[in-house]
Amino acid sequence: MSLAQHVAVITSDEQALIVASDLAEDFKRDSALRDRERRLPHPELEAFTRSGLWGISVPKEYGGAGVSNVTLAKVIALIAEADASLGQIPQNHFYALEVLRVNGSEPQKQRLYAEVLAGRRFGNALAELGTKTAHDRTTRLSRDSSGQGYRIDGRKFYATGAIYAQRIPTSVVDEHGVQQLAFVPAEAQGLSVIDDWSGFGQRTTGSGSVLFENVAVDEADVVPFQSAFERPTPVGPLAQILHAAIDTGIARAAYEDALRFVRTKTRPWIDSGNDQATQDPLTLKSFGHLSIRLHATEALLERAGEFLDRAQAETNADTVAAASIAVAEVRALSTEISLATGSTLFELAGSQATLAEHGLDRHWRNARVHTLHDPVRWKYHAVGNYYLNQQNPPLRGTI
Structure with missing residues (x-):
């Protein structure tokens, strides 16, 4: 739990994306090894913190970059593509910063935002086991x-x-x-x-x-x-868009690994009549199907960020509901594509892809665990009820 030294202060959305892209290249290198050995990423988190990315949602008036939610989601997706665990670790850090923005006093904002810009990481202790519902708390x-x-x-x-x-x-x-x-x-x-x-x-x-x-x-x-969910605030959709970004990053990682493996190692099926797996017509169809859904998910993630930006700029029942629905849409699709890519990877790549040294099973495992966070079936219910019956989703946030 050391405090990162010499923490950079990122000043723009463009800088945040460049830094995240560079870090992602480093984090990707030993991602499979960390997963296989359950090696906790302490050095990587120090680099992540020193980069300044943990402070990018701090509002400009408190010294941060105050990046858009479009950028914040892209940053998380980039890191999650490189290492899904590293993409998830700061999720509740950014969530807590949004609760602070919405409900904190001025002295609290000044003090806690300054801590973040100095390199302090916020974790979480929110959920509990053994309660009647996932929302109940006994602490x-x-x-x-x-x-x-x-x-x-x-x-x-x-x-x-x-x-x-x-x-x-x-x-x-x-x-x-x-x-x-x-x-x-x-x-x-x-x-x-x-x-x-x-x-x-x-x-x-x-x-x-x-x-x-x-x-x-x-x-x-x-x-x-509690008051953050007793009136319309962007706290709930902010938490949810970060989950969607994590799943989108997992999907992209599995997709890229599937492309690489089929191009370099997979043999064509004998009935395809082709010498290369990359020419198998049924493989091409499957990649086309994955590509379209992945690109749709990435587009919906950006769209949801835009809706959330509007809800933060002008917060009312209508803007928060619209943001919540836009985020629910990408949560639904990101759940499905992350699971689909993690599974279809093996169908397309073949038996070699299951060998432990490749570590490709981590994509499906990561997607399966993370997408259980809250049931996607209720996302479809909320979206349908919104468009058909003009019913806003509940204000309570599922984090």
Whole structure:
């Protein structure tokens, strides 16, 4: 949980995309090895942080680049294409920054945004196991007996990024039953980050447990949370577009690996009548099908970013609903194409592609695990209800 030194400050969308492209080339190199050995990407995260990319959503008035959501989604997709886990690790960091933008006080924004620009990473401790629904929370925020500040008690899971973070934004329920977001320092006494993530995909995200045992937190580090979903805000669609970007990056990675393998290693099927696999007409049809859906997903991702930019610039029920639906559309398609490319890769590349040394199974595993985040079938329901019945989607955000 070291603090990255000599952190660059990115000043434009163009610079952010150039930096992300360069980093992605480096991250791609040992991606399969990190997955195979479950080697947590500490050096890569230090480089990622020093690049300045973790601060690109900080608003310009606080010293950041304030990049568009089109750019933010492209950055995440580029990193996820290189390494799906590295693409997911900052997802809740950017989510917390949006909660801060929407609900934080001026002093909180000045202090916490400055920390990010200095190289501090925010993780998350939001979800819990064993609750009635995925939205229920039991982790408690109670007044300290001294009357100064608060104490936190509870246990979290799916805490992506917490193991790498300097602060862990934590959803807590106060004495009035209202959810707050506490930006807890990772070194706080009584806080334990447990590396017990055993998912078969996204293996190096560190999405394990965080335990809070009478953990002290300053009042100044507690930001209103529940109210971000009691009125129209862009918080929910911001979280969702990042998930879509991760899946889009996974799909692109699997697609590019399929192209490379078929071009260089795959043998043609005997009944095709061709000497090269690249001339097999049924293979060409399959690649055409994948290409069209992947390009459609990438276009929808950009479109969703534009809708989200409008919702941030002029926030009301209509703009937030339109952004949520645009994001739901790309979430639906990115789920399907990431799974399809990860599976079809083997159909087109052949048995050689299943050999462990290639590590190509990680694409499907990563897609299968990450796309389980929230059910895509409800995206179709929300989209259909919006267009047919003019019903806005729920304000609650699924992160």
